[in-house]
Amino acid sequence: MKNLSLSHWDGVEPRPGTALRAAVLGSPVAHSLSPALHRSAYAALGLDWTYTAVECDEPGLQPYLETLDPSWAGLSLTMPLKRTALTLVDEVSDVAMDTGGVNTIVFRDGGMFGDNTDVYGIVSALREAGVVAPERPVVLGGGAAAWSALAALRDLGAREIAVVVREKSRGAAACAAATRLGVMLHFHLYEDLAEALDGADLVLSTLPPGAADPYAPAVASSGATLFDVVYANWPTRLAKAVSFNGGSVVPGLSMLLHQAVRQVQLITGVTGIPVAAMRDAARGGVERRDRLAPGA
The missing domain is CATH 3.40.50.10860 (Leucine Dehydrogenase, chain A, domain 1)
Incomplete structure (x- = not known):
């Protein structure tokens, strides 16, 4: 190779x-x-x-x-x-x-x-929705989908990104990807989600269907634009909460x-x-x- x-x-x-x-x-x-x-x-x-x-x-x-x-x-x-x-x-x-x-x-x-091409897909979906230069992005999840989200945020100019995971140990792979991408990560646990969302202007949920449901109220009250990778059975509970609160939502289908x-x-x-x-x-x-x- x-x-x-x-x-x-x-x-x-x-x-x-x-x-x-x-x-x-x-x-x-x-x-x-x-x-x-x-x-x-x-x-x-x-x-x-x-x-x-x-x-x-x-x-x-x-x-x-x-x-x-x-x-x-x-x-x-x-x-x-x-x-x-x-x-x-x-x-x-x-x-x-x-x-x-x-x-x-x-x-x-x-x-x-x-x-x-997942990175291209995220960047294009965000730009199409008018998100061109996020300053305080937050990524929910630390798996493979999150690595593509980190690369997309890097391409949009972000250099410091908050990542929320269940356990700090689950962030090791994301940390390695961040090193390759040249971005700095700030890890948070879900019990500290409010702290991670403080001042956020964009939240990218890379969680599977249903996994983000418990965090819908916190994300909705943050006022941040939401990008949700889920596209089946749309809108998700997370997307509904953000929309109901007057926030902008970028669907995974995009x-x-x-x-x-x-x-x-x-x-x-x-x-x-x-x-x-x-x-x-x-x-x-x-x-x-x-x-x-x-x-x-």
């Missing part, structure tokens, strides 16, 4: 008239909205490409990659494959290295190139959309991505999934 900034390349060159293949891999993967997003983009771009969902666990990733032929253009990766992929690609972007995970693999010239936009751009090599069509597909996909699995 070689460390290469993806600013040096912009994805594969489209092959006119050639049907290429792409897929999302993960376990579980049946719930993924990536097929709807990518297929809507390919259709709008006039690309006769296929995009499927493939159930794949960590031990199965390398054998699966070895079966792919030149008809494959790229892959999207979800949990639990992002860290494993980092060790399997030939070249990796700086942001994927810094965040410790690859969620996009592009095939080009016989090689595999890895990137992390991040999902924009990270997929960047994936399509990298995999196809096309710059004019049909964002509106992909946004409609994302909304429709969430509505269908919520109807089929309410409360999931």
Whole structure:
């Protein structure tokens, strides 16, 4: 594996008239909205490409990659494959290295190139909502999603970030990511959440569905803008509380959309991505999934 900034390349060159293949891999993967997003983009771009969902666990990733032929253009990766992929690609972007995970693999010239588009997704979602230069950001959670949040905040100019975790020991990995990113972290426990939120202008919740519910009143009363990575069964209790209190909320669906936009751009090599069509597909996909699995 070689460390290469993806600013040096912009994805594969489209092959006119050639049907290429792409897929999302993960376990579980049946719930993924990536097929709807990518297929809507390919259709709008006039690309006769296929995009499927493939159930794949960590031990199965390398054998699966070895079966792919030149008809494959790229892959999207979800949990639990992002860290494993980092060790399997030939070249990796700086942001994927810094965040410790690859969620996009592009095939080009016989090689595999890895990137992390989650950071792009968060930055784009926040900028779209008018959040361009947070001064006192707070991140809820210290897992892998938090590492992407730290990278996004760094890209937005933040250099000191408060991180709230259940136990200080759970912040070790986030601390290592912060060192790679060049930002300073201030750790707090949830029992000290009020202290962490004092003066905050942006709260990024990287917690799974339901986990942030107990903290909704404190976040809502802080007056900070909320970014919530959750996009299913929207709005969450946390988002409802902030909105009810007159605060601004950036939904996780916006991040999902924009990270997929960047994936399509990298995999196809096309710059004019049909964002509106992909946004409609994302909304429709969430509505269908919520109807089929309410409360999931």
